[in-house]
Amino acid sequence: NPVSIEHARAITSSALGEAFTVFQMIHNTPFGDIVDTEDDLQPYLYKGIEKSIRVFCIMNAVIRTMKVEEETLKSRSYK
Secondary structure: OHHHHHHHHHHHHHHHHHHHHHHHHHOOOOOOOHHHOHHHHHHHHHHHHHHHHHHHHHHHHHHHHOOOOHHHHHHHHOO
16 A cells, blocks of 8 residues: 555654764764763664664565556556
8 A cells, every 4th residue: 555655754754863863963972982972862763773663564564465467567668
């Protein structure tokens, strides 16, 4: 169902936002000095991972249950 893919796209965008937040938090942290950011960073990191897993589960369900109309695709590919 295309709606499922749209949901996956939106969740992916949100997960990417979490990843950018993590990157912005650590990009100026001195090497090895993770104490500065670890407590504040972890919620964003884990939320991003959870959202990514949700997307993989949704897309797994979509791919496993989709039906491809081969004849329709073939006829459209020659136009």
